Amino acid sequence: MKERERDVMFIHLDFESEEPIYTQLIHQIIEGIAKKELLPGDPLPSVRAMAADIGINLHTVNKAYQHLKQEGFILIHRQKGVVIHPEGVSKADATYMEKVKRKLRPFIAESICRQVSEEDFLKQCQELFSEFKKDKEGDAK
Amino acid sequence: MKERERDVMFIHLDFESEEPIYTQLIHQIIEGIAKKELLPGDPLPSVRAMAADIGINLHTVNKAYQHLKQEGFILIHRQKGVVIHPEGVSKADATYMEKVKRKLRPFIAESICRQVSEEDFLKQCQELFSEFKKDKEGDAK
Amino acid sequence: MKERERDVMFIHLDFESEEPIYTQLIHQIIEGIAKKELLPGDPLPSVRAMAADIGINLHTVNKAYQHLKQEGFILIHRQKGVVIHPEGVSKADATYMEKVKRKLRPFIAESICRQVSEEDFLKQCQELFSEFKKDKEGDAK
Amino acid sequence: MKERERDVMFIHLDFESEEPIYTQLIHQIIEGIAKKELLPGDPLPSVRAMAADIGINLHTVNKAYQHLKQEGFILIHRQKGVVIHPEGVSKADATYMEKVKRKLRPFIAESICRQVSEEDFLKQCQELFSEFKKDKEGDAK
DNA sequence: GTGGTCTAGACCACG
DNA sequence: GTGGTCTAGACCACT
Secondary structure (H helix, E strand, O other), X not given: OOXXXXXXXXXXXXXXXXXXXXXXXXXXXXXXXXXXXXXXXXEEOXXXXXXXXXXXXXXXXXXXXXXXXXXXXXXXEOOOEEEEOOOOOXXXXXXXXXXXXHHHHHHHHHHHHOOOOHHHHHHHHHHHHHHHHHHHOOOOO | OOOOEEEEOOEEEXXXXXXXXXXXXXXXXXXXXXXXXXXXXXXEOOHHHHHHHHOOOHHHHHHHHHHHHHOOOEEEEOXXXXXXXXXXXXXXXXXXXXXXXXXXXXXXXXXXHOOOXXXXXXXXXXXXXXXXXXXXXXXXX | OOOOEEEEOOEEEEOOOOOOHHHHHHHHHHHHHHOOOOOOOOEXXXXXXXXXXXXXXXXXXXXXXXXXXXXXXXXXXXXXXXEEOOOOOOOOOHHHHHHHHHHHHHHHHHHHHOOOOHHHHHHHHHHHHHHHHHHHOOOOO | OOOOEEEEOOEEEEOOOOOOXXXXXHHHXXXXXXXXXXXXXXXXXXXXXXXHHHOOOXXXXXXXXXXXXXXXXXXXXXXXXXXXXOOOOOOOOHHHHHHHHHHHHHHHHHHHHOOOOHHHHHHHHHHHHHHHHHOOOOOOO
16 A cells, blocks of 8 residues: 555554654564564664664664663663563553553544444454464464 | 643643643543533534633644544534534544554553553453443433 | 535525635525526515525625625615626626636646546536536426 | 746745635645646655745645645655655545535536536636646656 | 634754 | 644634
């Protein structure tokens, strides 16, 4: 559909999206972790390499990496390079669940206005969960 | 405990939020409709009145109204002014559900990374649905 | 479709349209003349009556009538009231055709972009012409 | 012989016109596309550059661009900037043809009143179509 | 009074 | 540098 997209590793960006590129990159990497395509300790390309691979600006990659580091998804060693956090991300706490709820509210409100039943909405969520789980099984990479 | 907040009608804005004011306003009005606080045909304040009430610029209100009009939530009637769309918003279609799913994906991915179980996530959604429904019951206004 | 519309005589207004009410009224009356529902010399309701009938402001009707008078579609006698111009509207001149062409250009440009063939576009025009003619035949009112 | 006119690229605005500047700009760009002066993928000046070039406010340009983006004529690409939609605008559907017909009706009605024959009217349309096509032929740019 | 348009200047996020 | 947001003040058309 879209006119130009880049595919490197499993990174898939949409340069026409409203969503900033650096957040797209953050989400793609988090999805990779969720799908177990990226396992604790796995290396990630350096800022330079990633930027060159997917054809974006260094600063953009750096911004994404800094954010991921901040949130505990990755570690940035000056020598070992960038790796997925070996001990996994910190578990969800009440604060996190509150944040999710706050972000979810507008979607649920609009869905109610558009007569989406609670069941249908939950089904969408379940489908998404399945989407992440199915890649996990039998993936011994 | 934010520095500046305004409360008018049921509109509650957070001027410190990253979220643009106009989108906050959009979401608040959609939530009002979802909660049946705003019923089809109900009038909304004029851009000027709303802007004065909540202490923001009229252009910001106008931007929100234009978006809501575009999305079919409100009508701008030459005589009655701004009103909640009398026939309700158009029901969700496949395109809408796809959009929801696309927006939901990052939250679910991160939740999985943070070891939120599918059950817990769904429970959050259900709570949000309850939040909208409870205001509805017994509201014979 | 629309939530509220008024029907008086053959006047049909859409209060939610972008098009100002007074221009809608002008167009409706011109269409009436084109369809021979309104013949030269036929009376039109007074400003007051028309305004009351279709539920709009006096000024709005007056603005429409003044425009129609200016363009030669109607005559406004202080005593005989408002009548369709007995001698018909002045025939199209080069200036008029230029105006039509100027107004038509954007529609044709967009239609070309949207791959509407010249034949299809002309067919639409022909259909509209037919629409006006069919009311004419056999109408001995 | 208007007082103030600006000519940049092929953009030609009439500041004395009733038609809002931003719609004039929209129409000019659509005409450029229709005439193949602007081809899919071609870049458009940034809002600031365009505003400076044609001597209007950048917000006015932005409004036009937003509308064109909304309608699918252009894309706002995070890297390439503003470009003509590479895949062309979506083809006309029934809804679009209805809109055209609705907009055309008043012109045809008035033309009938002014005794313009169907043939003459269609000829005007054909001339406009030719106007757009002639620029296309032999343009191997 | 309303909304629509245009201008203008400012700040910020993004790349 | 870009576009996005917010503010502000002005004028106009419409009702």
